[in-house]
Amino acid sequence: xxxxxxxxxxxxxxxxxxxxxxxxxxxxxxxxxxxxxxxxxxxxxxxxxxxxxxxxxxxxxxxxxxxxxxxxxxxxxxxxxxxxxxxxxxxxxxxxxxxxxxxxxxxxxxxxxxxxxxxxxxxxxxxxxxxxxxxxxxxxxxxxxxxxxxxxxxxxxxxxxxxxxxxxxxxxxxxxxxxxxxxxxxxxxxxxxxxxxxxxxxxxxxxxxxxxxxxxxxxxxxxxxxxxxxxxxxxxxxxxxxxxxxxxxxxxxxxxxxxxxxxxxxxxxxxxxxxxxxxxxxxxxxxxxxxxxxxxxxxxxxxxxxxxxxxxxxxxxxxxxxxxxxxxxxxxxxxxxxxxxxxxxxxxxxxxxxxxxxxxxxxxxxxxxxxxxxxxxxxxxxxxxxxxxxxxxxxxxxxxxxxxxxxxxxxx
Ligand code: PLP
Numbered sequence: 001x002x003x004x005x006x007x008x009x010x011x012x013x014x015x016x017x018x019x020x021x022x023x024x025x026x027x028x029x030x031x032x033x034x035x036x037x038x039x040x041x042x043x044x045x046x047x048x049x050x051x052x053x054x055x056x057x058x059x060x061x062x063x064x065x066x067x068x069x070x071x072x073x074x075x076x077x078x079x080x081x082x083x084x085x086x087x088x089x090x091x092x093x094x095x096x097x098x099x100x101x102x103x104x105x106x107x108x109x110x111x112x113x114x115x116x117x118x119x120x121x122x123x124x125x126x127x128x129x130x131x132x133x134x135x136x137x138x139x140x141x142x143x144x145x146x147x148x149x150x151x152x153x154x155x156x157x158x159x160x161x162x163x164x165x166x167x168x169x170x171x172x173x174x175x176x177x178x179x180x181x182x183x184x185x186x187x188x189x190x191x192x193x194x195x196x197x198x199x200x201x202x203x204x205x206x207x208x209x210x211x212x213x214x215x216x217x218x219x220x221x222x223x224x225x226x227x228x229x230x231x232x233x234x235x236x237x238x239x240x241x242x243x244x245x246x247x248x249x250x251x252x253x254x255x256x257x258x259x260x261x262x263x264x265x266x267x268x269x270x271x272x273x274x275x276x277x278x279x280x281x282x283x284x285x286x287x288x289x290x291x292x293x294x295x296x297x298x299x300x301x302x303x304x305x306x307x308x309x310x311x312x313x314x315x316x317x318x319x320x321x322x323x324x325x326x327x328x329x330x331x332x333x334x335x336x337x338x339x340x341x342x343x344x345x346x347x348x349x350x351x352x353x354x355x356x357x358x359x360x361x362x363x364x365x366x367x368x369x370x371x372x373x374x375x376x377x378x379x380x381x382x383x384x385x386x387x388x389x390x391x392x393x394x395x396x397x398x399x400x401x402x403x404x405x406x407x408x409x410x411x412x
Contacts, residue, residue, distance in 0.1 A: 023048075024051075041385065050235060112139035152183075365385045366385070
């Protein structure tokens with residue numbers, strides 16, 4: 001009798017071909033070349049499961065939610081609210097704490113207007129980091145706060161000692177990006193949340209670049225607010241969420257008024273619906289919620305541990321491949337990094353590099369990536385950014401490296 005039991009795999013292997021087959025757009029031919037889609041930090045492509053959920057909703061359940069008594073309205077409402085449950089389960093939190101928004105940007109603006117602004121005193125600060133996306137800087141300024149930024153070290157990691165030293169009695173809020181969209185740096189948010197909270201300072205985490213790559217447990221993170229966008233996690237564009245502590249949601253005044261967010265309305269005044277609906281004025285993006293839930297289910301099906309392991313392996317492969325290209329300078333080499341490769345190529349303008357890569361079928365982003373202060377920190381106006389997702393493989397990196405060698409030749 002064979003009593004040998006194979007040891008369990010530490011990481012379940014990822015079936016790349018099977019995953020790619022679920023993304024029809026990856027079959028597109030670009031300028032006669034195979035598509036190497038490496039612009040995932042801007043937006044990810046959508047699997048069949050998400051496309052099907054959107055299509056099926058519009059074919060079989062489309063109606064406005066929460067209002068009519070007819071069958072289609074019931075179907076739409078059921079699917080929409082079931083999506084909230086599935087999204088809450090993915091993040092290990094309660095459905096009442098999930099406010100649907102247009103995405104990370106709108107979520108941060110909501111916190112700026114409904115939470116920060118009414119509490120602001122003259123001289124109050126929001127402590128951010130030097131690697132924030134503009135959407136985690138400008139809303140605080142619009143609300144009237146001063147933004148103070150903790151410096152970024154040469155390798156693209158946060159200067160944590162300097163960040164700590166900037167926490168002060170004037171700090172009304174800490175706002176920090178979990179994963180930098182320009183550098184890939186992973187910030188030690190658990191540690192930062194604990195330190196800020198120990199001083200009684202609320203914390204907002206921008207998770208836009210995190211949720212498709214790492215498990216986020218909102219029950220244990222300890223933050224006050226968490227923001228993310230569906231489209232960076234295989235879901236539809238223009239949809240996202242704000243997670244907040246229930247006591248904040250209860251205490252905050254709504255930011256936008258209109259249908260669905262009220263309990264009673266009269267010309268003398270109005271009262272608000274319960275959370276989270278009091279922050280969801282107007283007809284929501286119903287299919288967005290359904291698509292986001294389908295995307296998160298899809299991620300769970302593949303497994304975040306397997307996704308993270310695959311992307312990490314590819315990041316190492318890509319880093320080595322790019323370092324072999326003469327004149328290429330990688331920007332962002334922190335020890336703890338997600339799948340983002342930002343770089344400049346000698347004197348060549350990143351836009352010119354990007355155009356040549358496009359001709360070779362390679363989709364990357366070029367520009368400041370909505371992080372102008374960070375570009376200034378590294379003394380560059382822009383970078384070329386290749387960003388990874390679960391469907392990328394070594395062939396994409398090889399195609400990128402070959403195209404970069406061509407660009408280097410043509411632009412030198
Ligand atoms: N924060 C980070 C780190 C991002 O990468 C982005 C998008 O690039 C945003 C915020 C804004 O996300 P959205 O445009 O989906 O609102």
